[in-house]
Amino acid sequence: MQTERIKVDLELARPLLENYNRGELTLIALLLGVQDLYYYLPREAVEFIARETGVPISVIYSLATFYSAISLEPKGRNHIRCCVGTACMVRGSMFVLDDLKRELGIGPGEVTEDGAFSLEEVHCLGACALGPVITKRDKFYGHVTKSKVREVIGALRKADREGV
Ligand code: FES
Structure with a gap:
């Protein structure tokens, strides 16, 4: 059975975004950190990251699809x-x-x-x-x-x- 999409509270990602914007995190570390919050990288989070960092959404998706450690599909805890x-x-x-x-x-x-x-x-x-x-x-x-x-x-x- 496939679960419904997990509700994504984007505010959970804000501290990581602030660290990234201060230059304390690489983009890949940011994506992995955000994934840890939701157990995958939800579309809403990708859009939020793009908006808050100015990184083009295409760059985020190309990184996310290149690294097998990042999943764009929901995962369990x-x-x-x-x-x-x-x-x-x-x-x-x-x-x-x-x-x-x-x-x-x-x-x-x-x-x-x-x-x-x-x-x-x-x-x-x-x-x-x-x-x-x-x-x-x-x-x-x-x-x-x-x-x-x-x-x-x-x-x-x-x-x-x-x-x-
Ligand atoms: S075949 Fe290599 S770990 Fe299973």
Whole structure:
């Protein structure tokens, strides 16, 4: 299921814009910082950044589409990537992906209704020896099994509910 767009409070981005306008942040750091606020870079935020900094919107979009670390699509507060590259696949990553889909109730490219989780299928995370591998942001989970999927998602769900 696809969640509705998360409400974007642009004022949250103002301190970052002020830092950028004082020369304390590069444009890429500004975009990453704004993305951290909303879990992706919403169109409204791109327009706001362009307006407040004078950087042409085309420059912002070209940076945002060039850097894979920036997403223009909504993501959950916990964005889970599941590797289905060859090294992970031969160790059962397709089963891991199925377990994640079942556990989260969403497929790759989707966000849970409460905005807590999103799922992405990727083709190598550079940690092949640990396969099957899943990540949440920069945290890697290796040698993932069905019970580990349940354990990891359960812990993330609990932390999300508690606002940790
Ligand atoms: S193939 Fe999965 S981390 Fe490289």
